[in-house]
Amino acid sequence: MPGPDLVASPFDDLIGTEWLDDDPDxxxxxxxxxxxxxxxxxxxxxxxxxxxxxxxxxxxTALAVHGDGMIAMGQSIDITFLRPTTEGHIEVEARARHRxxxxxxxxxxxxxxxxxxxxLSRMTVVVRPQPA
Amino acid sequence: MPGPDLVASPFDDLIGTEWLDDDPDxxxxxxxxxxxxxxxxxxxxxxxxxxxxxxxxxxxTALAVHGDGMIAMGQSIDITFLRPTTEGHIEVEARARHRxxxxxxxxxxxxxxxxxxxxLSRMTVVVRPQPA
Amino acid sequence: MPGPDLVASPFDDLIGTEWLDDDPDxxxxxxxxxxxxxxxxxxxxxxxxxxxxxxxxxxxTALAVHGDGMIAMGQSIDITFLRPTTEGHIEVEARARHRxxxxxxxxxxxxxxxxxxxxLSRMTVVVRPQPA
Amino acid sequence: MPGPDLVASPFDDLIGTEWLDDDPDxxxxxxxxxxxxxxxxxxxxxxxxxxxxxxxxxxxTALAVHGDGMIAMGQSIDITFLRPTTEGHIEVEARARHRxxxxxxxxxxxxxxxxxxxxLSRMTVVVRPQPA
Numbered sequence: 001m002p003g004p005d006l007v008a009s010p011f012d013d014l015i016g017t018e019w020l021d022d023d024p025d026x027x028x029x030x031x032x033x034x035x036x037x038x039x040x041x042x043x044x045x046x047x048x049x050x051x052x053x054x055x056x057x058x059x060x061t062a063l064a065v066h067g068d069g070m071i072a073m074g075q076s077i078d079i080t081f082l083r084p085t086t087e088g089h090i091e092v093e094a095r096a097r098h099r100x101x102x103x104x105x106x107x108x109x110x111x112x113x114x115x116x117x118x119x120l121s122r123m124t125v126v127v128r129p130q131p132a
Numbered sequence: 133m134p135g136p137d138l139v140a141s142p143f144d145d146l147i148g149t150e151w152l153d154d155d156p157d158x159x160x161x162x163x164x165x166x167x168x169x170x171x172x173x174x175x176x177x178x179x180x181x182x183x184x185x186x187x188x189x190x191x192x193t194a195l196a197v198h199g200d201g202m203i204a205m206g207q208s209i210d211i212t213f214l215r216p217t218t219e220g221h222i223e224v225e226a227r228a229r230h231r232x233x234x235x236x237x238x239x240x241x242x243x244x245x246x247x248x249x250x251x252l253s254r255m256t257v258v259v260r261p262q263p264a
Numbered sequence: 265m266p267g268p269d270l271v272a273s274p275f276d277d278l279i280g281t282e283w284l285d286d287d288p289d290x291x292x293x294x295x296x297x298x299x300x301x302x303x304x305x306x307x308x309x310x311x312x313x314x315x316x317x318x319x320x321x322x323x324x325t326a327l328a329v330h331g332d333g334m335i336a337m338g339q340s341i342d343i344t345f346l347r348p349t350t351e352g353h354i355e356v357e358a359r360a361r362h363r364x365x366x367x368x369x370x371x372x373x374x375x376x377x378x379x380x381x382x383x384l385s386r387m388t389v390v391v392r393p394q395p396a
Numbered sequence: 397m398p399g400p401d402l403v404a405s406p407f408d409d410l411i412g413t414e415w416l417d418d419d420p421d422x423x424x425x426x427x428x429x430x431x432x433x434x435x436x437x438x439x440x441x442x443x444x445x446x447x448x449x450x451x452x453x454x455x456x457t458a459l460a461v462h463g464d465g466m467i468a469m470g471q472s473i474d475i476t477f478l479r480p481t482t483e484g485h486i487e488v489e490a491r492a493r494h495r496x497x498x499x500x501x502x503x504x505x506x507x508x509x510x511x512x513x514x515x516l517s518r519m520t521v522v523v524r525p526q527p528a
Contacts, residue, residue: 007172007173008172009170009171009172009177010167010168010169010170010171011168011169011170011171011177011179011180012171012177013168014146014168014169035142036142036143036145036146037142037143037146038141038142038143039141039142039143039144039187039190040139040140040141040191040194041139041203045141045143045144045183045186045187046182046183046186046190046206046209047143047179047180047182047183047184047186047187048143048179048183050178050179050182050183050186050209050211051177051178051179051180051182051183052179054177054178054179054182055171055177055179058171058178059172062172071173073213073216074178074213075212075213075367075388076210076211076212076213076340076388077178077182077210077211078208078209078210078211078342078474078518079182079208079209079210080207080208080494080501080518080520081205081206081207081208082493082494082496082501084205097478097513097516098476098478098513098516100478102366103339105476105478105516107503107516117493117494120493120494120501120503120518122474122476122516122518124339124340124476207499207520208472208520210342210386210474212362212369212386212388214361214362214364214369229346229381229384230344230346230381230384232346234498235471237344237346237384239371239384249361249362252361252362252369252371252386254342254344254384254386256344256471256472271436271437272436273434273435273436273441274431274432274433274434274435275432275433275434275435275441275443275444276435276441277432278410278432278433299406300406300407300409300410301406301407301410302405302406302407303405303406303407303408303451303454304403304404304405304455304458305403305467309405309407309408309447309450309451310446310447310450310454310470310473311407311443311444311446311447311448311450311451312407312443312447314442314443314446314447314450314473314475315441315442315443315444315446315447316443318441318442318443318446319435319441319443322435322442323436326436335437337477337480338442338477339476339477340474340475340476340477341442341446341474341475342472342473342474342475343446343472343473343474344471344472345469345470345471345472348469
């Protein structure tokens with residue numbers, strides 16, 4: 001089975017996620033604003049933000065544990081929105097604060113193109129043996 | 133300005149959200165599984181789940197407060213994933229547990245096509261006067 | 265080893281927790297207002313609320329899995345405060361929404377003596393084999 | 397009305413909170429382990445951890461906005477527990493990541509006496525005018 005970096009991620013392709021870094025100390029990805037990513041009043045939909053955070057944390061965990069025959073699955077995510085985004089892009093930077101045997105816990109910051117903080121998130125990813 | 137139900141929601145259109153009910157006691161929406169909504173190992177991406185919950189809660193709040201000249205903006209959302217989805221659809225049912233002057237707090241349940249619970253979520257939506 | 269219902273819980277004793285029901289479908293406990301449970305402006309301290317929720321969910325999980333040689337440990341808790349409490353008591357009612365092999369997920373409601381909703385909480389409890 | 401640092405906090409007194417720093421960039425407090433702060437199997441009760449985080453974030457917000465005639469009230473808190481504590485003390489260090497007109501958002505880390513990370517928390521504190 002190929003590593004998670006070689007497997008397509010269709011929903012990330014749909015929203016245009018660009019993978020910038022897979023290192024669990026500073027994993028990063030970016031999504032550029034597009035009109036079809038907006039909610040009714042024209043802001044970037046918060047679901048796009050949730051998606052990128054979840055993708056970054058899950059992907060980096062999966063890459064880190066893949067060599068040990070483990071897979072990663074999202075268990076929970078919470079996001080606090082601080083500033084709406086209307087143009088440019090968002091960039092997520094995530095850091096694994098806990099890398100346990102059964103769970104990884106991530107902190108993520110979401111910034112806009114000017115580097116201003118737009119959201120804070122925490123995600124817990126479950127690590128378990130790859131099904132036979 | 134038209135009510136929120138008359139305004140297009142581009143990201144919801146992109147993922148195919150179907151609005152079923154706007155009542156804050158049992159607001160509902162559904163998204164059908166499509167291949168471009170999957171994450172790398174073939175499950176429905178958790179970001180799709182977050183998106184639908186956020187859309188349902190924000191839209192129903194916006195509809196309820198629109199007549200008073202107020203708008204609604206997501207402040208925070210948390211999701212706990214309980215069961216992965218691979219086919220069929222997900223349906224979100226959300227209930228406004230607190231309808232305050234400045235915030236609404238929602239509980240949402242996400243179920244698959246068999247009615248099994250897939251995720252639990254809580255969302256806080258800020259209510260504020262419409263900008264002049 | 266005695267079941268968790270027979271073991272003293274010193275911090276619950278300190279704040280005066282009264283156990284009302286251990287059933288995972290409607291586990292309940294109550295704490296009566298006392299002056300030493302207040303925060304600086306005289307409200308019941310939110311930490312008391314967090315404590316009772318955590319105690320109810322952990323205790324009921326522990327009781328339910330104890331017969332299988334398992335123990336329960338809190339993994340995460342989130343609370344949204346809706347209404348301050350100044351007198352009377354708070355009562356927590358919690359329901360296990362997911363009873364998995366490795367985690368239980370609880371929803372809890374906190375009400376005051378008039379039955380009004382004061383807080384909503386979700387807690388995840390890890391279940392694991394009792395150390396030898 | 398005296399500033400929040402001059403007002404007694406009875407529940408913090410009960411658990412023995414020591415205030416170390418009120419600066420919103422690195423607010424800190426400590427609680428020493430005592431037998432009456434334990435849960436049934438002898439660990440520091442998670443409710444003590446929640447209490448200290450909430451106290452630090454609320455107190456530092458209150459101190460910072462008091463001069464403008466504003467008060468602070470906890471709106472929500474979430475905690476992820478990473479490592480149990482059995483002896484010594486816990487120390488909370490919190491940083492205000494967002495200092496808005498109506499809400500402050502805090503990140504907090506909880507460490508044991510050896511400096512090891514025991515819990516991560518995020519808290520939202522509402523800021524509003526002091527009642528007349």
